[in-house]
Amino acid sequence: MQLSRALWRVGLESYVALYNLSPAISLAERASFGLRNSECLVALLTVEGSTSPEVCQEIGLARGLDLLIIPLLEEGAKLPFLIEHLRPLVFREEKYADVVGLLIKTIRELSRLEWLKVTCPKCGEEMTQYLTPQEDVEEALAKCTFLETICSYCQNKIRLDARTFEPRL
Secondary structure, three states, rough: HHHHHHHHOOOOOOOHHHHHHHOOHHHHHHHHHHHHOOOOOEEEEEHHHOEEEOHHHHHHHHOOOEEEEEEEEEEOOOOOOOHOOOOEEEEEEHHHHHHHHHHHHHHHHHHHOEEEEEEEOOOEEEEEEOOHHHHHHHHHHHHHHEEEEEEOOOEEEEEOOOOOOOOOO
């Protein structure tokens, strides 16, 4: 869910939420609907999950639909054969936020992400702001600092993780 929330913050919809909704619709139909209504598949491939028949079938359907596939590969896992030619974004569990940041940067380079959704950790209000320019994100990452904004409701100063845009007090 950390990945889903990070993508939501930059205005990208994740169909992972469908897996928990609509119990009257089969998991296979939910996966098919999600992929057919997507522009890309971010395949989260853990050591255990990379050999899962369900994951491999989703990847197969995405290949059949000619979707862009961006694999996030846990260190030690193997890419399924249908995507072994792709260059994955490799991660270790303790550095997962780094790969999420790299994924967001990659998607920014391929599209026009313009908006950032921020939920104030103090008052809980959700705001929409312009997405921080990538140059400012890179600078904050290089200096190991946070991005900063202000809640438009309670005027509280909010620090944002420069990788995932996750808000912090």
